[in-house]
Amino acid sequence: MSGDGDAQAIPPNKTIYINNLNEKIKIDELKKxxxxxxxxxxxxxxxxxxxxxxxxxxxxVVFEDVKSAAEALKSMQNFPFYNKPMRIQYAKTKSDIVAKADGTFIPRERRKRHDEKDKKKRDQQQEANQAVMGVHPSYPPPYGAAPPMGGMMPPYGGAPVPPRPAMPEAPAPPNNILFIQNLPHENNPLMLQMLFGQYAGFKEVRMIEAKPGIAFVEYESEMQATVALQALQGFKVTQQNAMLITYAKK
Structure with missing residues (x-):
């Protein structure tokens, strides 16, 4: 696969070529x-x-469709990645995975059908086991069964009493430490350092191994932390993981 040459002459495709990357970063960390x-x-x-x-x-980076590749190229051109601006263009040749997808060999689709078949078989087996035990999700619970979770026992002939809603906690006042939530579990500290390190006053990232999906980012001052919060609030680390940023409780 090649990516050099005249970028203007390369037609849009599913693969983007990136250079000017920091050579000191280990390959595994770089790919993640x-x-x-x-x-x-x-x-x-x-x-x-x-x-x-x-x-x-x-x-x-090989995307599933050209539209995604085009948006990535436009949005991330010159983005500071490990302290170096990325240079991005479309790749000159197809990756192996795209070339296979263009032909008759599509292993991903076959695996998907196989997984769906296995899931259907497991569901059927589970229903059969429940039928043998006299339990089925569409049947009413037997007399004397425990009430459904989430509410109190209803009075005779009445509707279930809903549980009392929990009182929301007051947000922490502005300070120099940010609390980051909704991170993907496979996220790594270097990735967060790259994102938050763009802003002045950045000091460190702290992650809790026992609690994946959250992190703390510290700045030198409250004002500097606020700038980063406003800039990165809602930033999508993945399509499903938009960062939720608040001030940390001290």
């Missing part, structure tokens, strides 16, 4: 970070990066 940064634009089929001297500072 690229996956996290670009997955907000659409489904990624593959991220390619190599250890060879010829391919240092370069990577390829």
């Amino acid at each position: 970070s690229l996956q996290a940064v670009f997955s907000q634009f659409g489904k990624i089929l593959e991220v390619l990066a190599f250890k060879t001297l010829k391919h240092k500072g370069q990577a390829w």
Whole structure:
């Protein structure tokens, strides 16, 4: 696969070629970070990066469709990635995974059908087991069964009494530490350092191994933390994970 040459002459396609990447970043971390940064634009089929001297500072990201690749190229051109602006263009040649998809060999689709068949078989087996035990989700519960969770026992002939809603907690006042939620569980600290390190006053990222999906980011001052909060609020780390940022409780 090649990405150099006249960018203007390369037609839009599903694969973008990225160069000017930081060569000090390990390949595994680089690929994970690229996956996290670009997955907000659409489904990624593959991220390619190599250890060879010829391919240092370069990577390829293969999207499922051309529209996603076009949005990624437009939005992320010159984005500071590990302190270096990314240079992005369309790849000159197709990746292997796209070439296979263009032909008759589509292993992903076959795996999907196989998984669906297995799921259907498991569901049928579960229903059969429930029927043997006299339990079925559409049957009413037997006399004397425990009431459904989430509410109190209804009075005779009355409707269930809904549980009392919990009182919402008051938000923390503005300060120099941000609390980040809704992160993908496979997220890594380097990815967050790259995002939040763009803003002045950045000090560190703290993640809790026992609680994936959250992190704390510290700045030198409350004002600097506020700038980062406003800039990155709702940033999509993946299509399903838009960051929710608040001030941390002290």
